[in-house]
Amino acid sequence: MKVSSKGEYALRALLVLGHEQGRVVSIQEISEKTLVTVHYLEQLLLQLKKLGYVSSKRGAKGGYFLHKTVEQINIGEVIRDLEGPLSPMACASITKYEPCPLEGSCQLKPLWSLIRDTIAFVLERTTLGDLLENRLTFLKGDDFVVFEKPD
Structure with a gap:
């Protein structure tokens, strides 16, 4: 998975609108802030x-x-909607799976699947509200810690 400028810029725009909840924001103002x-x-x-x-x-x-x-806007959904599957390789994708001729003996597929699952784990547990409040999911040692600020 690679987040393109499209995904990043869309998230920037959503953050501006999230900061201004309840107010109509002009496209010019969004442009200036993003x-x-x-x-x-x-x-x-x-x-x-x-x-x-x-x-x-x-x-x-x-x-x-x-x-x-802001709590209803899930970052994983936004990224999937704009960028497509979260998997780094099509053979490990759940939503856009494509077979590979080496798949039966591939020792890389478990790695791609773990990366997909880890990305999905973080993005699907993050809302626009979490980003606005700096409540991010992060790694602490070997564990995921959710909704705390890093030390």
Whole structure:
């Protein structure tokens, strides 16, 4: 899995809207706060709107606002919706599995599956609210610690 600029910029826009819950935010303001061009944001916000994460208001005081609460916006879902599967290799993907001719004897597939599961574990347990409040999942030794700040 690789998060492209599309995924990163969409998350930046969602964070701006999350900071401004209950307020319609102009695309110009989102652009200034995310350092993403208005033209690219128009495309991203349209996609986020079609996916049900944001809504828009037309007119002079128009702009965008969150369609869901920050706790309802799951980062794993957003990334999957925008970027596709979380697996680093198609042979280890659950949603977009593609067979490999070496699969029967492949010693790498368990590694790719572990990476997929670890990425999914973190992203699926993280909401936009967690990012806004800096409640992140992180590794502490060999364990995952959820909703604490690192030492």
